[in-house]
Amino acid sequence: MKEYHIAVIPGDGIGNEVAPEGVRALDAVGELTGAFRLRYDYFPWGCEYYLRRGEMMPKDGLKTLESFDSIYFGAVGFPTVPDHISLRGLRLPICQGFDQYACVRPSLLLPGIPSPLAGKKPGDIDFIVVRENTEGEYTGAGGRAHRGLPIELALETSVFTRVGVERVIRYAFQLARSRPRKKLANVTKSNAQQHSLTFWDEIFEEIAPEFPDVTTERVLVDAMAARFVLRPESLDIVVGSNLFGDILTDLAGAICASLGLAPSGNINPERTYPSMFEPVHGSAPDIFGKGIANPVAMVWCGAMMLEFLGEKVAADLMVNAIKAVTAERRVLTPDLGGRAKTSEVTDEIIAKARALAK
Numbered sequence: 001m002k003e004y005h006i007a008v009i010p011g012d013g014i015g016n017e018v019a020p021e022g023v024r025a026l027d028a029v030g031e032l033t034g035a036f037r038l039r040y041d042y043f044p045w046g047c048e049y050y051l052r053r054g055e056m057m058p059k060d061g062l063k064t065l066e067s068f069d070s071i072y073f074g075a076v077g078f079p080t081v082p083d084h085i086s087l088r089g090l091r092l093p094i095c096q097g098f099d100q101y102a103c104v105r106p107s108l109l110l111p112g113i114p115s116p117l118a119g120k121k122p123g124d125i126d127f128i129v130v131r132e133n134t135e136g137e138y139t140g141a142g143g144r145a146h147r148g149l150p151i152e153l154a155l156e157t158s159v160f161t162r163v164g165v166e167r168v169i170r171y172a173f174q175l176a177r178s179r180p181r182k183k184l185a186n187v188t189k190s191n192a193q194q195h196s197l198t199f200w201d202e203i204f205e206e207i208a209p210e211f212p213d214v215t216t217e218r219v220l221v222d223a224m225a226a227r228f229v230l231r232p233e234s235l236d237i238v239v240g241s242n243l244f245g246d247i248l249t250d251l252a253g254a255i256c257a258s259l260g261l262a263p264s265g266n267i268n269p270e271r272t273y274p275s276m277f278e279p280v281h282g283s284a285p286d287i288f289g290k291g292i293a294n295p296v297a298m299v300w301c302g303a304m305m306l307e308f309l310g311e312k313v314a315a316d317l318m319v320n321a322i323k324a325v326t327a328e329r330r331v332l333t334p335d336l337g338g339r340a341k342t343s344e345v346t347d348e349i350i351a352k353a354r355a356l357a358k
Contacts, residue, residue, distance in 0.1 A: 015074020
């Protein structure tokens with residue numbers, strides 16, 4: 001039996017509530033399929049760790065994580081620590097340090113879940129955003145000068161390299177090629193950002209001939225935001241920069257009814273380093289401690305992790321169990337109009353997985 005060594009970082013807020021539920025679901029499908037075993041190490045890194053130690057994770061944190069098969073991450077950020085410290089102290093160093101350059105974020109309207117968009121039904125919203133994940137607007141290039149003076153200056157510079165742009169665009173093309181519709185939309189704002197995103201568009205056009213079976217289009221990010229709302233059924237794969245991918249996927253979670261349903265994977269496609277799987281929803285301080293956080297995104301991240309590790313049967317079982325739960329609309333958390341607790345939803349997902357495995 002295969003064994004995978006998983007680093008679990010619950011992080012902050014509801015990450016501490018949904019990460020254990022995800023682990024329960026992972027163990028259940030491992031038992032049901034009999035194909036693998038997961039061995040976990042837990043790391044208490046995050047804002048509480050920062051308040052005690054003055055750092056979000058130890059200085060040798062990446063060295064500690066490097067040998068793991070994968071990283072299962074809850075959430076980062078809490079009002080006790082400024083956001084630019086928490087994000088840049090934990091999540092970004094892992095994504096950038098492990099060259100997890102493709103952030104893959106599926107958007108799927110699940111059975112039984114009504115979209116806030118009128119008339120949309122399951123099957124109408126089924127696309128994936130590929131977000132460049134290691135450079136662009138999140139590199140931290142820039143600085144502050146003349147603090148507190150009338151001439152105070154703040155400068156933030158986006159960084160785009162040919163290698164960085166080529167590889168994430170090529171990843172998006174390969175993903176589009178693997179799907180039935182084989183469509184790829186390139187999202188930029190090159191009419192305004194005449195150097196960096198014109199560069200991105202040029203590279204996209206250079207790579208496109210390598211994939212003649214993939215239909216392509218170029219869309220400005222503001223137009224794409226409108227299209228997410230007006231015609232999400234027209235989308236298949238969308239690729240964009242770090243910032244645009246981040247913003248658009250929050251909107252994607254909203255049109256699918258809840259960020260509590262939105263998973264993501266921070267992928268190192270070459271597998272030189274471990275990849276990291278985390279929900280899109282963040283730490284949700286407003287509901288932390290109430291036991292009502294939706295565990296679906298975390299469980300779905302587990303399915304993405306298993307598929308990446310090569311355990312597709314177990315991954316499909318997890319996703320199908322999620323769909324069976326939402327289709328019934330009987331056990332749902334408050335964000336979806338239900339009254340269930342976090343653990344009750346996980347219990348139901350595991351029960352459905354058991355029934356589907358028979």
